[in-house]
Amino acid sequence: QGKFTLLRDSRTDGSFLVHHFLSFYLRAGCKVCFVALLQSFSHYNIVAQKLGVSLVAAKERGQLVFLEGLKSCLDLLFGKEEQPGQPSPLQFLRGSSCELRALFDFVRVSLTPAQGDSWKGPVLLVDDLGVLLSLGAAPVAVLDFIHYCRVSVCCQLQGNVVVLVHSHEDSEDEENELVVNSLCHHSDLILWAEGLATGFCKDVHGQIKIIKRLSLRQAAQQDLVQIYQYKIQDRNVTFFARGLSPAVL
Amino acid sequence: LVFTEEDKYGLYSNLLFKYFLAEGIVCGHDLFVASAKEHPDNILKELPAPLLDDTHGKELSDEAAAKSEDFQDSMKIAWRYQNLPKMEASPTTYTKFGHYYDVSKKMSPELCQSVKWHSFYLHEELSFEPKMKAWNMNSGYARLLQSIQRIISQEGFDGSDAQKKQRNVLRIGIQSLGSVLWGDDVCCSETPEDPHSLTKFLYVLRGLLRKSLSACIITVPAHLIQNKAIMERVTNLSDMVVGLESFIGSERETNPLYKDYHGLVHVHQIPRLNSLICDVSDTKDLAFRLKRKLFTIERLHLPPDLSDTVSRASKQDLAGSAKLLSSGCGAVAIGKKHLDF
Numbered sequence: 001q002g003k004f005t006l007l008r009d010s011r012t013d014g015s016f017l018v019h020h021f022l023s024f025y026l027r028a029g030c031k032v033c034f035v036a037l038l039q040s041f042s043h044y045n046i047v048a049q050k051l052g053v054s055l056v057a058a059k060e061r062g063q064l065v066f067l068e069g070l071k072s073c074l075d076l077l078f079g080k081e082e083q084p085g086q087p088s089p090l091q092f093l094r095g096s097s098c099e100l101r102a103l104f105d106f107v108r109v110s111l112t113p114a115q116g117d118s119w120k121g122p123v124l125l126v127d128d129l130g131v132l133l134s135l136g137a138a139p140v141a142v143l144d145f146i147h148y149c150r151v152s153v154c155c156q157l158q159g160n161v162v163v164l165v166h167s168h169e170d171s172e173d174e175e176n177e178l179v180v181n182s183l184c185h186h187s188d189l190i191l192w193a194e195g196l197a198t199g200f201c202k203d204v205h206g207q208i209k210i211i212k213r214l215s216l217r218q219a220a221q222q223d224l225v226q227i228y229q230y231k232i233q234d235r236n237v238t239f240f241a242r243g244l245s246p247a248v249l
Numbered sequence: 250l251v252f253t254e255e256d257k258y259g260l261y262s263n264l265l266f267k268y269f270l271a272e273g274i275v276c277g278h279d280l281f282v283a284s285a286k287e288h289p290d291n292i293l294k295e296l297p298a299p300l301l302d303d304t305h306g307k308e309l310s311d312e313a314a315a316k317s318e319d320f321q322d323s324m325k326i327a328w329r330y331q332n333l334p335k336m337e338a339s340p341t342t343y344t345k346f347g348h349y350y351d352v353s354k355k356m357s358p359e360l361c362q363s364v365k366w367h368s369f370y371l372h373e374e375l376s377f378e379p380k381m382k383a384w385n386m387n388s389g390y391a392r393l394l395q396s397i398q399r400i401i402s403q404e405g406f407d408g409s410d411a412q413k414k415q416r417n418v419l420r421i422g423i424q425s426l427g428s429v430l431w432g433d434d435v436c437c438s439e440t441p442e443d444p445h446s447l448t449k450f451l452y453v454l455r456g457l458l459r460k461s462l463s464a465c466i467i468t469v470p471a472h473l474i475q476n477k478a479i480m481e482r483v484t485n486l487s488d489m490v491v492g493l494e495s496f497i498g499s500e501r502e503t504n505p506l507y508k509d510y511h512g513l514v515h516v517h518q519i520p521r522l523n524s525l526i527c528d529v530s531d532t533k534d535l536a537f538r539l540k541r542k543l544f545t546i547e548r549l550h551l552p553p554d555l556s557d558t559v560s561r562a563s564k565q566d567l568a569g570s571a572k573l574l575s576s577g578c579g580a581v582a583i584g585k586k587h588l589d590f
Contacts, residue, residue: 013521038486040459043522070456077453078398093449094385134448134482136385166485173478 001121002154004161006187008180010168012206014193016232018127019044021162023053026063030159031119033110035103037069037131050235063119065110069131092137100137100145108152111159122159124149129165129183130176139175143182150186188213196229204229204245250455250465252487263424265493269466270422281400281421283369283393365404369396371431387446389431394453397421407461419463426450427469436473444479451486488520 007017022044025032036044045055058064067089076088091102111122132142146163153159167180184190190211196204207229214221228239270282371389401407406419427435427447435441458465471492474480484490495512 015521039522070452070459073453074398074456074460077394128485130482130485131452134445134486135452136445136449171478171481172476173481175478176481 001158001160003188004150004154004186005163005189005191006183007162007164007191007193008184009164009166009193010195012193012195014164014166014191015039015127016237017191017193018125018162018164019047019051020237022055022125023048023051025123025125025160026053026055026058029063029120030123031063031065031111031113031117031121032058032123032125033065033067033107035067035069035107035124035126037126038128040070041066041068062117067106073135090135092141093135100132100141104145104148104152107149111153111157113157122153122157124153124159124161126161126163129163129179133173133175133179139178142179146183186216188216193230203231205232206230207242208239250451250458250467250486250488252467252469252483252490263468266422266424266466266468270420281367281369281397281419283371283396283421283423367396367400369393385443385445386449387431387433387443389433390446390450393423394450394457397454397457401457401461401463406463417462419461421458421463421465423465423467425470426467427474435476435479436470439475441476441479444476447479448482448486451483455486484518487518488522490517491515492517 005021007014007021009017022032022034026048034044041055048055055064055066059066069090072088072090073093076090076093089103089106092100107124111124113119113122129142129146132145133139137145146161150161153161163183165176165180165183167177171177190209190213192209192211193206194209195206207227210226210228212224215223227242229242229245230237230239231245369392371392401419404419406417425431427433429436433441433443433446435444435447454465457463467487469483471480492515493512494515496510497512
């Protein structure tokens with residue numbers, strides 16, 4: 001409860017982690033607000049079905065609030081004039097302000113428990129944060145947005161926040177690196193998916209570093225780091241200790 | 250969204266662009282061609298002609314038969330390799346996926362006219378409408394997006410017209426996006442005036458593609474873009490990213506290792522849609538060559554390392570290119586390390 005998890009990938013695609021957390025929290029009975037900026041709803045729906053969860057059903061019973069960034073952006077730019085009471089969450093695309101206030105309001109309203117709600121704990125899931133930078137939001141605005149979300153969701157509502165970002169060592173995208181480094185310092189748990197140092201391999205798709213930031217909550221504690229390797233299949237992902245891939249044994 | 254990084258002189262990426270459009274015509278898809286460089290009418294006049302099934306299929310299978318006869322002799326020195334499956338550089342069986350084209354012939358005008366096509370030539374378009382001022386985007390890009398959106402909704406590619414029984418696919422081709430001709434200075438300076446125009450454009454385009462039955466290829470003179478951060482963001486926003494590196498004018502042109510090829514194909518990213526996994530091929534080393542009639546992309550085959558001079562001069566180069574070639578949707582060799590044998 002009240003934890004901030006950072007999903008990070010370097011030179012590989014860490015989106016399988018997003019799919020995992022989405023189906024995990026839905027199955028656990030949590031109310032999920034999913035800010036999906038990069039892919040369409042049907043993409044997540046099809047993968048979630050393979051993992052045993054129906055996003056359509058979750059939406060219908062009010063368990064899932066899905067913000068489809070691509071669609072929202074089109075509505076904003078090509079649609080009719082918006083109603084005064086309902087500003088678009090991606091308001092910042094228009095006009096000169098680069099604040100993400102409207103997006104935060106959307107998240108807050110979606111996760112505030114309503115009358116008669118019996119869901120366990122709210123969860124905010126974001127895929128992926130770097131898109132906001134590509135769309136013109138300033139890094140400070142993005143960090144403010146995350147900060148407000150953390151205060152609202154983790155502290156006030158005792159919920160969890162899971163965010164996906166991309167980064168890599170030789171990246172020249174300084175704004176992105178700034179955001180990622182700052183988020184790393186404030187995360188309770190970091191799941192870092194990387195490609196293998198030795199290059200592409202058919203049987204081992206990459207390695208994942210799991211960093212439990214115990215030092216965040218208690219001064220004297222040290223962070224716990226575990227490293228596994230993984231292989232992604234059609235319906236699940238298998239994890240194994242380094243060097244012990246089934247293909248090798 | 251297929252994002253193609255152009256080779257230095259744009260020769261080969263132009264070819265790939267035309268192939269995409271030609272395939273659209275042969276499949277009966279509608280086309281939308283946008284350019285700031287050449288008038289779309291001219292582009293369409295230069296598409297390669299499709300090959301008739303019988304002749305080409307026969308040619309390929311003849312070639313394959315001849316090759317396989319040579320390899321029947323057992324190997325004496327490298328006998329360990331005998332048990333490995335033979336590497337086939339190009340598909341020997343004539344697969345039914347897609348069509349083949351003859352680059353030396355132009356597509357007949359009747360075939361071109363058989364599909365409905367729309368064009369967008371930047372310099373013929375009217376200046377932007379006031380509504381778009383609030384978009385905060387380069388006006389050329391904004392006009393293009395408006396045009397695409399209008400075609401999609403008017404022609405019913407987004408399923409909005411329930412009356413239409415036959416649904417068709419729209420193939421969109423955008424040439425040389427990001428170049429100076431579009432009014433964007435991202436190719437001229439490291440700190441462009443509006444660094445977010447290109448990425449915003451791609452995001453909106455992605456939205457349009459996702460909500461309609463369309464596919465798009467974009468070619469970009471990536472070698473001119475100095476701000477690498479923008480390239481990284483652009484890669485993230487595209488489904489598939491392919492880079493073409495031609496050997497013209499570089500030291501690789503005279504390198505005997507590459508004598509059979511005209512350039513390399515770098516696959517930086519492949520689409521991972523509607524699934525946890527993506528379709529990863531066995532090999533990442535691809536090269537292309539332009540023969541008189543055919544443009545082929547094959548597995549990179551290095552000739553045997555026979556002489557001393559060859560190995561000394563190019564080992565460093567090979568290590569560099571091996572690092573590039575090993576990257577894909579999976580992983581890349583980090584730093585300058587490479588595996589030594």
